[in-house]
Amino acid sequence: MGWQKEQSVLIGRLVELDRLTAVLDSAAGELAGVALVGGDAGIGKTRLVTELGERARAAGFAVLVGQCAELGDALPYLPLADALRGARGELRAALDARPVLGRLLPESADLGSETTSGLTQQQLFGSMLGFLAAQPVLLILEDLHWADQSTRDLLVFLSRMLQTERVCLVGTYRTDDLHRRHPLRRVLAELKRLPSVTAVELSPLDRGEMADYLAALGGNDAQMISEVLDRAEGNPFYAEELLEAATEGSAMTDGLAGLLLSRAELLSDAAQQVLRGAAVAGRRVDHDLLREASGLEELAFEEAMREIVSRGLLRPSGEYGYAFRHALLQEAVYTDLLPGERIRMHSAFAGLLTARKGAAAELAYHYLAGHDLAEALSASAEAGRRAERLGAPAEAHRHFEQALGLWDRVPEAERLAGTDRVRLVLRTAAAAADMGDNHRAIAQLREIPPSAEASERLAYYLYDSDDVPAAIVAAEAAVAAAPPGTPVLARALATLSRALSWGVRQPEARLLADRALEVARATGASDAEKGAMIVLGSCAEFEGDLARAEELFGAAAVRDSGDLAMDLRAIFQHARIQFERGSMTAAAVAADRGVLLATETGLSWSTYGTDLRFLQFLIHYMAGEWNQARETAAGFGTRVGKTPEAVLSSFALFVEVAMGMPVVEERLTWLRPFWSDSLVAYMSRGLAAEHALWRQEPEPALEHATAVLDATDPADVGNVRISAVALWALADLGRSDGADELLARARRAARPRMGFEGHAWLARAEAEWHRVHGRADVEAWRAVVEGFGAGSVYETARARWRLAEALLVSGDRTSALEEWERAVEAAESLGARPLGAALAELGRRARFTSSQAGPLTSREQEVLALVSEGLPNREIGERLFIAQKTVSVHVSNILGKLGVSSRTQAAAVARREGLL
Incomplete structure (x- = not known):
């Protein structure tokens, strides 16, 4: 009779459970959290998170559990697919509304298109974030030490991006499996620095806890329990196995692996044969597949399975068929196989899975282990294509590289792979670029003979790596090698024009983009057509023809290129140029369209999806639509752990400082570690200076502004605004030292084509300089009002405040009152409390x-x-x-x-x- 008792009470883990429950409670209060549970194999991680799952269900959470497996490194998103199977109710509806996630399910026939834009992974990540927001969710990912890279990337993404969602994410991993170079070690180190992450390490149970545990399992012989305690070393699973062995009268062998195998050796020969087959299949195995692999007749197989299950070695596992009771048992049985036996069994599984049209990645694994290199190459190439379409570039790259590694060892490799070697290298390089490794993509493309297509892709990746000179050389080679009147020529011309568009050869860029546009339209290369139009818009902007730039960006924005990245880029450029020209209503329409497209396709966190949300926020902010701006900023989050998140968070300060919101201090605390980044420092320290000035603290305000200026390139146009803020601080301090240099910096950084806001800030710097020197210059402040009046409600109101002051000093009380009333009205409508208080103080002094x-x-x-x-x-x-x-x-x-x-x-x- 096998060991079948289930422990009903959690023993010795109440402190750890309380820590996990605190994360769950925080999620219930709309503050998402992550917990990482580590410990040796058999220490009780699964038992602990199972208890947490029960508490979560009682609290109204949906509980999704995903299991990594040793094949996880080959199968992308295996634990996520496992977890999504458990989606019910609202979550199932949310899953059905996101086809990118639905493709992960085994029953899905939709793997996406063969050609991808490189954004599939970003779509999947964004879709997962939206999916989890559907209702309170506890998502448990077990055995992360076996997770594939894409799953690890998703874990990092969710840990950073989950903010106010009612989500608790828990991951478990084996500490004893994490060797020095294990890829999970870096991820854990990165995540544990995040404030939203709680790390829980399970140590061995003490002797008293272990005694209670064994008693709960039915142990009642004091001498036997004492002997088990001496040998188990605080490991519950080991203790359970030792107690089972002692109860059955078996000898307690020295090691856990030996103990597990000694129990397996008690099985009949047929049952041992089935168990060995199950170990080759993995921790879980389908009933029919295992029966066919065993070679037994139906009745003999069922008898063997009944014997195995009765001894607690395998257990029924829903739709999977069977699962090993513990991963350590599967590992022990698999390791004990003889080499020839292992190869034969892997070959058998490979053949069976081929007949069943099983997962290509699993086929590649079994064919390689079975030394069938030809079939392994074929399966690896197909697994790469599937991973590519699922949005798992790291796994796609791994499989493609595996196929390339087998290429010269297999006859008819091209037929088996379904493609030639050059095209396989191109896909491998694209996967490398999609996983963020442009350097590897570049290196792989340089290993093959140059061709027009390879050179164009090389130029593209070089440009994205900021190696513009090399990108130009590669793009020129692509143009020279491309056959006339082909899509390849159109793309090569578009890429070359892009590389030349902002340098000394900019005049050439326009001619090349015109030619690219002509060839693209003739050959139907819609992506090259849109790329060329964007370059032409950039050229017009560079030349100062903003109206023409807006026209070209607008024309590009309404065309569907079939490339989401290109579509979002065009919409962003169109909205941006409208914004900079002061066309706020039109810019808002364009930005909203782009944000909607990004949201619907799961690309809210892609580069241009994020840029569009920045722009949408700024448009609402400038237009005085602060409720909408705050709604957008609510998704930016305060608990930042990475520079892109800090950039997002910094944007929220525009409204929060202007409204005098209490969250400003908390946000600045989180942002302080990222002040080494120029963009984060420009926004957050610049706004920290304004925050200090509203609090009548000009000294720290001047320190913030000066620090930003000291760390910024003097030619950076952002110096105009920061110099104006620094002059404001100097005026409030009653000091003039350094004022002339600050004004000079603002003037040096200014550009003729910097948009209405830049010119208005330059006028503000001029007016503040007069204020530093004790002059209330009415015309200077009137110029500021007129400058910001082109598109910024708040800045216009701030300028009217100073204009009213200047008018009072000049003796024009009637005009001062008029400006003051208009500023008061704007401040009240916006909820700009600091400005309102300053206006109230002016009203008291003026006795309006x-x-x-x-x-x-x-x-x-x-x-x-x-x-x-x-x-x-x-x-x-x-x-x-x-x-x-x-x-x-x-x-x-x-x-x-x-x-x-x-x-x-x-x-x-x-x-x-x-x-x-």
Whole structure:
């Protein structure tokens, strides 16, 4: 009788379970979290996460569990596919709405198109992020030490991108399998630095816990338990096996592997034969496949299986058929096979899987292990193509390289692979580029004889690697080698024009792009056509013809190239040029279209998907549509762990600083480690300076602005804005030292074709320079108002604040009041509290009257009524159920709007003008 008892109570892991439950509770509160559970084989990782799964179900979470296997390095996204099978209800609907994810399921016949744009993995990752947001989810990925690279990449992506979703992601791995160069080690080190990740290491149980564990399993002989405790070394699985052996009267052999094999050796010869076949198949095996591989008749096979299952070596496993009770058992049986026996069994499985049209990656694995190199080459090439279409470039590259490695060892390799060697190298290089390794792609292309297509791809990857001179040489070779009137020539011309478009040979780029456009349209190369149009738009922009640039980008944006990356790039360029020209409404339409396309195709986190969201946010921000801007920024997240995330997070500061939101300090804390990145520093430190200035802290503001300027190329146009902010700080400090140099820096960085906003910031720098020197220059500030009036509601209101000040100093009180009222109206509509407070202070100093100040809000009227009764802020807060600090803010706003300096004066004005 086999060991069949199940432990019902978790023993010795309550501290670890509490830590995992805390991550789950955080996810329930809309703060996603990740937990990594490590420990030796058999230490209890699965038992722990199973208990967590029960708690999650009780809390209303959907629980998805995916299992990696030793074949995982060959089969892309195996644990994800395993987990997705468990999707039910809302999750199933969310899965059905995302075809890229549905392709992972074994029943799916849709593997996507043969040709890919290189964005399939990004689509899959984005789709997975959207899928997990459908409802509260606990996603468990077990045995990550066997995970393929694409699964590891997905784990990193989700760990970084999950923010406010109700998702708890848990991964388990064996610490004793992580040798020094194991690929998971780097991933774990990277993830454990993230604030959203909780690391849990399971140590051996102590002697008391182990005794309780054995008692729960039915052990009741004190001497036997003591002997098991001495040998098990705190490992629950080992203890269970030792107790089973002792209960059955078997000898307790020295090692765990020997112990496991000694139990297997108690089986009949037929059952041992079946068990060995199961070990070759992997941890899980299909019933019919195992029966055919065993060579036994149906009744004999069933009798053998009943014997194996009764001893607890295999267990029924739903749709899989059978699974080893523990991975260590499968490993022990497999390792014990003789070499010839192993080769024969792998060959048998390969043949059976071929007849069943099994997974190409699994076929390649068995054919290689069975030393059938010809079939291994064929299966490897097909596995690469399938991985490519599933969005697993690392696995596609691995399989293609494996096929190339077998090429010279197999007759008729071209027929077996279904392609010639050059085209296989091109696909291998494309997979390398898609997995982010352009250097490997370049090296592989340089190993084959040059051709037009190979040279064009080489030029493309060189350009993306910032080696523009080499890209030009390769592109010129591609143009020279391309047959006339072919799509290859169109792409070569488009790539060469792109490489030349921003350098000293820019005039040539226009001619080449025109020629590329002509050939592309004649040959139907829609991707080259769109690429050429984008280059022509860039050339027009470089030459200062922004209207023509907008026209060309717009024409490119409405054409479908069949390449999502190219389509998103064109839409982004069209929206960007409209934005920079001040056409906010048109830019918003274009950006929204691009964001929708990126979202629908799962590409929100691709390069241009992210750029479009940046742009969408800025458009809403500049147009004064701050509710929409905040909705967009909500997806940026504060808990950043990587530079692209820090860039996104920095953008959110534009609205948060302007609204005086409490999250600013938290966001800046997370961003501080990334200030070595120029773009992050420009945005976050520049806005940190503005935040400090609103808090009347000009000294740290000047430090932030100066630090950004010191680390930035003097020719960078961003210096215009930062110099203006630094001059603002100097003016507030009452200092003029360095002001002339700051203005000079702004002027040096300015460009004639930098867009309306750049020119407005230059005017702002000029006006702040006058303020530093004690001059309230009305015309300088009027120029700022006019400059920002082309497209920025908030900056126009800020400029009106300073213009109103200057007008007051000049004695033009009527005009000052008009500018002040317009600024107050804008600040209130935006919710720009710091600006509103500054305007209120100006109103108090100027003694503007209530009729001039505009109406009080309903809450301000309630506060004013209680102020008129003579109540202090504390009592007002108690009456209205608001904080005392909030009351203070309302009172300050009321005083500003009424143009008075005391509560008594406010009450008098309120009674006189009937405001009560």
